[in-house]
Amino acid sequence: MLLATLLIDYPILRETLSHTSDVTVTWEQSDLTEDGDHQLLVWVDGDEFAAFDAALEADPTVTAPVRVVEFDERRLYQLELTPEGHRSSVYPLVIEEGGVLQEVTATSEGWRFRVAFPSDEALERFYAFFVEQDLEVELRKLYEKGESVGGAGTRSEFGMTEYQHEALVAAVDAGYLDIPRSCSLAELGDRLGISPNATSERFRRGVKTLIENTVYPADQSS
Known part of the structure; x- marks a missing residue:
């Protein structure tokens, strides 16, 4: 199993986040409906909710925002991707490749993905998804996690898999x-x-x- 951390200029919520310098979005869950719609839950932390909500209404990648839970500096939103957002979404590819999103956060500086991949090829296809769309993507960390004793992920005497x-x-x-x-x-x-x-x-x-x-x-x- 490969654990990778990537920084990505991801289009989803890019417009909204460009209007908020002190807001962090944390992905919580995604669901694909029977009609093919992509709904997601995201936590939003910060103190610029007025600016965030205003920008959210005009964001071309999401629609139908609903505040599910509200705290002083933290809110849970349910969003639905627009056709433009759906075309930009990497989530269907993650599911197809058998990947697991472990942590996904975003700020005005871009998105940070921490993903577990079953193989080098799966990671390569994930990376290529952004390259083919002319999006900036940077692999920041990568390491292999041993799968089982005696398996292909176990370490040798020199620490190699x-x-x-x-x-x-x-x-x-x-x-x-x-x-x-x-x-x-x-x-x-x-x-x-x-x-x-x-x-x-x-x-x-x-x-x-x-x-x-x-x-x-x-x-x-x-």
Whole structure:
């Protein structure tokens, strides 16, 4: 299982958030109705509710806002995506890929997604969704979580997962590290059965983990 944190210039509520500098939106839940409508619940924290509500009414990505719960500086809203918002929504892709949204927040600076993915390929398709729409997306954190003892997610003596260990061994066997190289990234990916982008990510994570657990100084303060 891959746990990824991404910063995204996501269109949904972008217009509303651009009018509020001190508001944080936290996604709570999404539901797809039988008619294909996309409803979502979001918590809104801050002290600019008047500006937020006014901007919300004119936002092209949402409609039919309903305040479900109200506190002094915190409100729960139910929103429905407009056709424009539905086209921009990545939620159907997350469901299709078997991903799990662990934490999703937004401010005037953009959206922060923390998502668990079942594979490198699922993460790659999630990332590509935004690239294909010419949206800015930045992968900030990524690590693999072990799935079970003896499974492909377990760690080796150097802290690498078996997937990472497999990638490094395959790189040596195929000549990817030779000078000059006798194997391309695409050919290495074919050996592993994954895309070149996924191969590059897995290889670099494996090398980084190997270095940190072997030659990298254990105590950086000295």
